[in-house]
Amino acid sequence: MQEAFSELAKKIKAGEFVYTGELEPHNLSTEIGDVVDWAKTLKSIGRITAANVTDNPQSFSAMSSLAASFIIQRDSGLEMVYQLRTADKNRLALASDILAAAAFGLKNILALTGDHTHMGNTPDAKPVFDLDSAQLVDLIHHMVYEGTDLSGNEVQGPRPEINIGVAGNPNQEPLEIEVLKMERKAEVGADFIQTQVVFDVDIALTYLESIEHIGIPTFIGIFPPRSYGQAEFFDKFVSGVTVPPEFLKTFKEFKAISDKAERKKKIDEFNIDYFVNFVKEIRKKKNCAGCHIMAVGYPDVIAPIIEGAEK
Amino acid sequence: MxxxxxxxxxxxxxxxxxxxxxxxxxxxxxxxxxxxxxxxxxxxxxxxxxxxxxxxxxxxxxxxxxxxxxxxxxxxxxxxxxxxxxxxxxxxxxxxxxxxxxxxxxxxxxxxxxxFIGSEEIRQGPMYEMCLACGDCILEETGGICPVTRCAKGLLNGPCGGCVEGKCELPMEVNGEMVKNDCAWYLIYHRAKELNRLDLFRKYRPPKKRALAMNPRRL
Missing domain, CATH: 3.40.50.2300 (Response regulator)
Incomplete structure (x- = not known):
């Protein structure tokens, strides 16, 4: 990491084990209030340093993640990781958004390619993909450190002060593809990696080992499921994510518990126990900078997982 | 053709x-x-x-x-x-x-x-898009597999996270059936490995010069 501009980057640089959360503006909605509330909840936990704001996830249009990041950061006081995908914008529009992010005081951008536009709710939209995620990293890095865009045009005024995150995929087969990709992203200036959801701790550990030589601080993504349906959804429908059979079996057993409160209690206990051990294992790795907890709408387990992992 | x-x-x-x-x-x-x-x-x-x-x-x-x-x-x-x-x-x-x-x-x-500009495996057989006439051919770097055309996102630094078991995340309708294409970058990786040139796969490729494909073009 060349420079640490954000709180997130400063903590990573200080060697602290960092937790990040995730916020998702609603599909095609002007409402952002409850997302701000969720950010406040994350902040109140005390150990969440920043939260990602998703950019048209699964190619369903939602409020601009730039505007949402600004509003949520301003109103909650929690630092945002502004997710920016290249699926919808060319390099000109991306540069505009990076400048705006700087003006809005956003200090982290997660550079993504994004799901194909055809997969969402506007399948006839023109897919842009003028740049890919590595090239977006290159663009941001140029603007921050060279003071130019990729055509050499100079940034006027103070340069943006932004740390650059990239997505990692520990589930990629063969893993060598992913390692070579991360080497490329490191070459163009990625500061940190946040991974796709991982359920199997061995996959996370193998991943961390395989990219250790690259030297990029890495956050492993976790998603404590609230139900068997959610766990099964990840296993079946989320690209590249597999859920260990034992994990699924346990959740299937919970599904059979008819008392709702009892079922929730069991699921919460299981998640806390499972992910405390998970986090304890991954944090032993030198290049593991922290854990990215994607538990939107499931605040009950976040604090206990962090508390447990910190003991 | x-x-x-x-x-x-x-x-x-x-x-x-x-x-x-x-x-x-x-x-x-x-x-x-x-x-x-x-x-x-x-x-x-x-x-x-x-x-x-x-x-x-x-x-x-x-x-x-x-x-x-x-x-x-x-x-x-x-x-x-x-x-x-x-x-x-x-x-x-x-x-x-x-x-x-x-x-x-x-x-x-x-x-x-x-x-599209494409090919067929056998005469009158299924047809595949192979070239987008982008005006800046990089087939010498990708083992003869065009990512600009055969990657749904046209990535120069693929594959993306949507590549699962060598297939693209994007389902395509072909004659009424939903199919998933091979991930072009997965193919490029294996081709580069076969040619003992993983360095070409690893190489960072800067953004494409879109001006070369600005239509209408003339020669």
Whole structure:
């Protein structure tokens, strides 16, 4: 990491084990209030340093993640990781958004390619993909450190002060593809990696080992499921994510518990126990900078997982 | 070669419903599947039959040319056109435009939807898009597999996170069936490995010079 501009980057640089959360503006909605509330909840936990704001996830249009990041950061006081995908914008529009992010005081951008536009709710939209995620990293890095865009045009005024995150995929087969990709992203200036959801701790550990030589601080993504349906959804429908059979079996057993409160209690206990051990294992790795907890709408387990992992 | 797909008969008929005599012009050039004399005859007969059934008969004639993408090659159609008040081209979009340019007094309508530059594994077999004519070929770096065309996102630094078991995340409809294409970057990785040139896969490629594909292009 060349420079640490954000709180997130400063903590990573200080060697602290960092937790990040995730916020998702609603599909095609002007409402952002409850997302701000969720950010406040994350902040109140005390150990969440920043939260990602998703950019048209699964190619369903939602409020601009730039505007949402600004509003949520301003109103909650929690630092945002502004997710920016290249699926919808060319390099000109991306540069505009990076400048705006700087003006809005956003200090982290997660550079993504994004799901194909055809997969969402506007399948006839023109897919842009003028740049890919590595090239977006290159663009941001140029603007921050060279003071130019990729055509050499100079940034006027103070340069943006932004740390650059990239997505990692520990589930990629063969893993060598992913390692070579991360080497490329490191070459163009990625500061940190946040991974796709991982359920199997061995996959996370193998991943961390395989990219250790690259030297990029890495956050492993976790998603404590609230139900068997959610766990099964990840296993079946989320690209590249597999859920260990034992994990699924346990959740299937919970599904059979008819008392709702009892079922929730069991699921919460299981998640806390499972992910405390998970986090304890991954944090032993030198290049593991922290854990990215994607538990939107499931605040009950976040604090206990962090508390447990910190003991 | 240029791959085309015939428009529905209804659509072709509707576009010439106001004509009395129509010349159907095939193309013996690169258009695939073949759209030559035989196909022009078949289409002309179908449209003529339909027009009679509709009670507004259209006299349909047919011919073909060596290639419709050349002003000179289509220059000797005058005799066949005779007193026709409309033409239908079985060529790609280029042919339709050339006939309209060379014979501006007669409106030429398309019989095809022009699909892509592609290949087939066997004659008359399934067809695959292979080249987007981007004007900046990098096949020497990707083991002869074009990511600009064969990666749904056209990534130069792939694969993306949507590559699962070597397949693209994007389902495509092919003749009514949903299929998933091979991930181009997964193929490039294996090809590079086979050629002992993983360095080419690992290489960071800066953004594409889109200006090279700014249409309409000229040479």
């Amino acid at each position: 240029i791959i085309t797909k015939e428009k529905p008969l209804e659509e072709i008929y509707a576009s010439i419903a106001d004509c009395k005599k129509v010349l159907f012009v095939g193309c013996d050039g690169c258009t695939q599947p073949p759209r030559g004399l035989k196909e022009a005859e078949t289409l002309a007969k179908l449209v003529e039959m339909k027009s009679k059934m509709e009670g507004k008969p259209i006299e349909c004639r047919f011919t073909t040319v060596v290639k419709q993408c050349c002003d000179e090659s289509v220059g000797n159609l005058r005799v066949q056109i005779g007193d026709c008040d409309g033409m239908v081209s079985l060529a790609c979009g280029v042919g339709v435009q050339i006939l309209n340019k060379v014979y501006p007094e007669i409106w030429t309508r398309p019989a095809q939807n022009t699909m």
